[in-house]
Amino acid sequence: MNKFQLGMHYKKVGFIVTIASFVLLIAIKYIDNPEWLKPFLHGILLIGLLLISVSKEKIEDEYIDSLRSQSYRLAFILAIVYALVQPIVNFAVSYVLQQDNEYESFNYFQVLFFMLIVQLLFFWKLKKQH
Amino acid sequence: MRNTLKVQRAILDLTQEDLAKKIGVSRQTINSIEKNRYVPSTVLALKLSTLFKIPVNAFFSLEDGD
Numbered sequence: 122m123n124k125f126q127l128g129m130h131y132k133k134v135g136f137i138v139t140i141a142s143f144v145l146l147i148a149i150k151y152i153d154n155p156e157w158l159k160p161f162l163h164g165i166l167l168i169g170l171l172l173i174s175v176s177k178e179k180i181e182d183e184y185i186d187s188l189r190s191q192s193y194r195l196a197f198i199l200a201i202v203y204a205l206v207q208p209i210v211n212f213a214v215s216y217v218l219q220q221d222n223e224y225e226s227f228n229y230f231q232v233l234f235f236m237l238i239v240q241l242l243f244f245w246k247l248k249k250q251h
Numbered sequence: 252m253r254n255t256l257k258v259q260r261a262i263l264d265l266t267q268e269d270l271a272k273k274i275g276v277s278r279q280t281i282n283s284i285e286k287n288r289y290v291p292s293t294v295l296a297l298k299l300s301t302l303f304k305i306p307v308n309a310f311f312s313l314e315d316g317d
Binding site: 179180182183184185187248 | 275276277279280283289291292294295
């Protein structure tokens with residue numbers, strides 16, 4: 122697992138990248154933008170969250186490693202549940218509202234974003250608990 | 252698994268922070284072991300054993316259901 126970890130200072134970089142791309146994603150809703158910009162910013166946002174996720178804690182010992190593993194396990198399972206349930210919910214909502222929208226599948230961004238957010242929040246919660 | 256880490260720590264007159272520094276972990280790790288929320292690895296158990304100068308069995312013991 123240690124081989125997939127970055128130094129502690131990458132967490133700060135991750136936060137800056139995540140917040141900057143999030144702000145830009147909101148900003149481009151109000152201005153004309155090229156078609157490639159939104160998927161590009163989605164990608165940057167995921168990279169930012171990944172940097173936070175894989176950067177080391179101040180003291181990265183075996184206990185933190187076990188908390189990290191727990192958070193990855195939960196995020197993995199919930200992301201699969203999300204990927205399975207989300208299209209059904211989408212379909213049900215559009216059926217109930219009698220919208221003529223074509224059946225839209227979720228995109229990879231939604232699932233990966235959900236997975237990373239669940240992992241980070243659960244990891245922080247576990248760290249706070251102990 | 253039960254442990255008497257707190258007692259051993261008191262014998263050596265160490266705080267959680269002191270013990271954590273001596274064996275290279277965080278204070279939260281020591282706290283979690285003492286509260287039986289975390290079972291340490293063999294490596295960590297042996298480090299504690301070396302520090303306390305007693306065998307691992309003397310401060311870790313199995314509970315029913317382990």
